Amino acid sequence: MSPLQATKLWLVNNLNLAKDALHIYVALGLLFGSALLFGWRLSSWKPWLVVAAGAVIGEIWDIRDRYVDGTAQNFAANVHDLWNTIFWPSVILFLARRTNLFRNSGKTR
Template identity: 55%
Template sequence: MSPLQSVKFWLVGHAGLAKDALHVHVGLLLFVGSALIFRWPVRSWKPWAVALAGALAGEMWDLRDSLVYHTRIALWANFHDVWNTILWPSLLVLLARTTALFGKHQRSR
């Protein structure tokens, strides 16, 4: 088992989170964290891209582990994980771009 898989199983076991919930939390952490660190507005595509890149990198690592450790590859499960990771960042960007919920409504650049 790779170090990434070990960390994921440890988090699931010790944080009381389901694997799907872990993906949701990671997506929000990447989205909000990158927006705060780099001072990007929530309506920008940049924090969303960070969350998407994190989701895709994690699933690429999972696919690599499946090849290395000869476990079943389930592409639908990988898609499901990306979906869980990127859903809330996508909705937050959409809300920020179309409503005044996050401040003055402006067109994104």
């Protein structure tokens, strides 16, 4: 078992998460983390691209691990994981670009 698979299994078992939830948490962590770390706005394509790259790399790693382990490939599951990982960051990017939801109004409360 690769380190990635061992880490995912540990997180799922010890945090009582579904694998789908793990994809969402990692995606949002990458989106907000990269925006904070590099000072990017959520309306920029850059944080979204970090998530997309992470999702693709993760799925390639999963395909590789299945190949090495001699496990049958399930490309439909890979597509599902990509979709699941990219969905909320895509919604956030859309909202940041098309609404005032993520804009600083300059008002304090």
